[in-house]
Amino acid sequence: MKADKDKCIACKRCFPYCPMGRIQTYARHDQIPGRIYIEIDQDACTDCGMCLRAKICPVTALFQPEEPWPREVRGVLSNPMIEFMGSQTPGRGTEEMKTNDVKGTFLPGEVGVGVELGRPGVGAYFRDVETVAMALMKADLGYQLAAENPVTHFMSDKTTGKLRDDVLGEKAISAIIEGKCKLERLPEVIKILKDVAKTLDTVFTVEVITKVPPVGEVPIVPVFKEMGLWYSINSKNNMGLGEPHFTFTDEEQ
Amino acid sequence: MTHSLHRRGTRESLSGDFVVLGCPATGVNKKGSASKTRKFLSICYKHGPINLGDMKTGNIYNTTMDDILSRVTDGTIVECTFDNREKIVALLKELNEDRPGISVIISGIPDIVQQCMTEAGMGRIHSLEYSLGTWGNTERLPDFEILQTVTMCGHGMIASDLVRKMVRDVKRGRRTIEDCCIEMAECCSCGNYNVTRGKQLFKELLPLYTLHSLY
Numbered sequence: 001m002k003a004d005k006d007k008c009i010a011c012k013r014c015f016p017y018c019p020m021g022r023i024q025t026y027a028r029h030d031q032i033p034g035r036i037y038i039e040i041d042q043d044a045c046t047d048c049g050m051c052l053r054a055k056i057c058p059v060t061a062l063f064q065p066e067e068p069w070p071r072e073v074r075g076v077l078s079n080p081m082i083e084f085m086g087s088q089t090p091g092r093g094t095e096e097m098k099t100n101d102v103k104g105t106f107l108p109g110e111v112g113v114g115v116e117l118g119r120p121g122v123g124a125y126f127r128d129v130e131t132v133a134m135a136l137m138k139a140d141l142g143y144q145l146a147a148e149n150p151v152t153h154f155m156s157d158k159t160t161g162k163l164r165d166d167v168l169g170e171k172a173i174s175a176i177i178e179g180k181c182k183l184e185r186l187p188e189v190i191k192i193l194k195d196v197a198k199t200l201d202t203v204f205t206v207e208v209i210t211k212v213p214p215v216g217e218v219p220i221v222p223v224f225k226e227m228g229l230w231y232s233i234n235s236k237n238n239m240g241l242g243e244p245h246f247t248f249t250d251e252e253q
Numbered sequence: 254m255t256h257s258l259h260r261r262g263t264r265e266s267l268s269g270d271f272v273v274l275g276c277p278a279t280g281v282n283k284k285g286s287a288s289k290t291r292k293f294l295s296i297c298y299k300h301g302p303i304n305l306g307d308m309k310t311g312n313i314y315n316t317t318m319d320d321i322l323s324r325v326t327d328g329t330i331v332e333c334t335f336d337n338r339e340k341i342v343a344l345l346k347e348l349n350e351d352r353p354g355i356s357v358i359i360s361g362i363p364d365i366v367q368q369c370m371t372e373a374g375m376g377r378i379h380s381l382e383y384s385l386g387t388w389g390n391t392e393r394l395p396d397f398e399i400l401q402t403v404t405m406c407g408h409g410m411i412a413s414d415l416v417r418k419m420v421r422d423v424k425r426g427r428r429t430i431e432d433c434c435i436e437m438a439e440c441c442s443c444g445n446y447n448v449t450r451g452k453q454l455f456k457e458l459l460p461l462y463t464l465h466s467l468y
Contacts, residue, residue, distance in 0.1 A: 016418040017440075019409045050410050050440065080308045080408040080442055092256075092408075098330075099278035099356045100380040112382070120259065120400065121409050122393050148279075173409045190385070197388040205259050206385040212378045220383065232384035234267050235363045236258045239370065240379030241348060242278065242356035 001045050001052065005029060007061035008037035014051040014062060019173055020044055020123050037061075046123055046173045047071070048078035070166045073126075077150060077172035084150045092116075093176040094146050097209040101238050104246035105180075111220055112180045112209030113143070113189055117202060119174040124202045126154065127168040129175050132204065133161030135196040136177070141185045146178040183210075186223050213250050256407020257332070257360035257445055259384045261400045264362065266454070270447050271335040272360040273297060273344065275353065277328055286327045286355055293353040294322060297333035300344040304334040306444025308408070314438040314448075336449035338369055345373035398461055402454050406441035415440070420458050430455045 003014075003024075010026055018024075023044040029035035052062045067075065076084050077092050084092075096105065096112055106112050115132055118124030129151055136143050137160050145152045145161075156164045161177075181189055186208070193206055208231075210220045224231045257272040275293035277286035298305060298318060306312025310324045325331070335341055341359065348357055359366050367378055387394065394400060395413040403411045419433040434451040438444075 016414040017412055018414065019412045021412070021414060048410070050412070053442070054440065080410065083309065095276060095278060097380045097382050098274060098276040098358050099281070101356055102278045102281045106380060116259075119407075119409060120387065120404050121395065121413055122390075193388065200389045201393075203387050203389040203391055203393060205387050207258055207382055208385060209380065209382045211380050214377060218381060224383070224385070230386050232259070232386070233264050233362055234258075234260055234262075234270075234360065235366075235384075236358060236360045236382040237363055237366050237378045238380040239345070239348075239357040239359060239375070241352050243282065243352060243354045 001040055001047055001049065001062060001064055003038050003040060004061045004063060005037040007059045009059055010036040010038050011058060013056045013058065014054070017051045017054045017056060019048060019050055019121055020046060043171070046078035046171050047075035048173050049075070049081065070170055073154065073167055073170050074172055077175050092150065092174060093178055094149050096146070096178060097236065097238055099242060100209075100211065101240045102242040102244060102246050104248065106209050106211050108211050108213065108248060108250045109183050110180050111183050111186050112178070113186070114176055114178045114207040114209070115193060115204050116174050116176040116207070117204040118172060119203070119205050122203050123171055123173055124175060124204070125169065125171045126163055126175065128200055128202050129177065130161065130163040130168060131199065132193070132196050133163070133177050135192050136179075136189065137161035139188065139192050141181055141188050141192070143179050143181045143189060149176065149178045151175050151177050183219055183223070186220065187227055190227060190229065211248060211250070256443065258382055259404055259407065260360070261397065261404045266401065266450060267362055268365060269336050269338075270361060270450050271338070271341050271366070272445050273333045273335065273341075274358040274360075275331045275355050276358060277355045279328070282354060283328050287325050287329065289353040289355045290325045290329050290331055291322050293348075293355060293357070294325070294331050294333070296347055296351070296353070297344060300335070300340050300347070302333040303336045303448050304438055304444040304446055305332070306442060307331045308443040311442050312438065312444035314435055315442070332444045334445055334447045336447055338365060341366070341369045342372045345369055345375060349373055349375050398458055402437070402451060402458070405446045405451065407445060408441070408443065410440045410442065411437050411446070416458070417462070420455070420462055421464055423455075423459065424464055
């Protein structure tokens with residue numbers, strides 16, 4: 001996002017709308033005497049478009065130029081109005097558990113593990129994303145990356161989690177690493193994430209997906225309890241109403 | 254995409270907070286799903302959501318229901334936010350009896366969601382996703398009281414500075430709480446922002462900050 005220096009009057013009305021915080025500085029116009037305008041820190045801006053959509057600028061100085069690769073990945077992952085064509089799903093991730101009732105993405109004994117860097121409200125550089133992805137893949141825990149996920153698309157080596165070098169300096173409001181592993185490897189995956197969290201200057205949220213069996217305890221809950229992990233009192237729940245229904249082995253009898 | 258998952262709050266606050274998503278599945282029922290998604294939206298609308306939208310079009314606070322319906326295409330994911338469990342029970346009863354065919358997901362407290370499903374004559378939750386919270390340099394996060402509001406938009410479009418500025422504006426008598434919450438709903442284009450919960454959280458924020466500690 002940029003502010004047209006010939007229009008901007010530095011009224012500051014757009015400042016609070018920026019999810020990345022105060023990333024604007026003042027500059028003095030070199031041709032209009034006395035005119036002050038704002039410059040948006042292009043390294044800190046994620047091109048999410050929120051300030052523009054807020055329609056708060058009284059002189060329509062804000063504008064989003066069409067950005068070339070690799071900067072265009074900022075808008076793709078940060079602006080919710082833009083769809084990443086590789087995933088064919090609006091948003092930053094995949095359909096994950098939302099369509100598990102018809103696709104069988106997460107079978108009994110499997111768990112989905114997602115790591116969303118930069119969330120909430122801090123932002124993350126792709127070099128941070130790479131650090132986490134490479135830590136997960138290096139541990140060789142059978143973590144399978146979701147092929148249609150945007151971050152997976154930006155990897156130059158999907159076996160190591162290495163991202164393309166040209167995107168490492170780019171930043172997004174958040175970027176999700178998505179994949180799955182066997183339930184028995186979940187404690188090791190969580191330990192890897194705990195360790196790598198200490199090395200980052202940003203934040204990430206962690207989410208775990210499971211198929212709920214027809215009877216008995218939700219399989220991931222004993223793992224959380226044994227590891228002493230905090231987990232949310234709220235959850236995302238698939239109602240099983242999609243059609244045609246995928247037949248799971250634990251539903252056959 | 255987990256934008257309705259990481260909502261922060263107490264059990265009391267979250268017990269009136271439900272995000273209902275309708276999602277077609279790529280490679281299974283996405284082709285020809287537009288009519289199913291419209292049917293899902295129409296059923297949800299009938300049961301009185303506090304918010305409803307599609308991230309690529311906007312929500313009922315920045316466009317119209319007719320516009321949202323007309324711009325649904327194959328693959329569109331739609332979201333409807335409700336502020337009480339009785340509406341969820343009635344909605345689930347209808348969705349169970351007259352299934353649109355796309356996957357239906359409800360973000361909320363799982364034991365309350367399960368109770369609603371049981372009352373609607375449904376079985377157990379099919380699949381579930383838990384948040385393990387926020388890790389890393391958490392000192393960079395805003396206060397928990399502000400996080401409760403900003404995490405209602407999972408895409409992070411409600412800036413913590415905006416919440417602070419709005420609290421200041423209300424304290425100065427420049428704006429009403431209602432006006433501020435509607436604007437926050439406009440920022441969250443998907444329709445995930447629960448305006449009822451937002452107003453309550455806003456009231457709780459007011460005594461916590463002095464004018465000089467704000468944006």
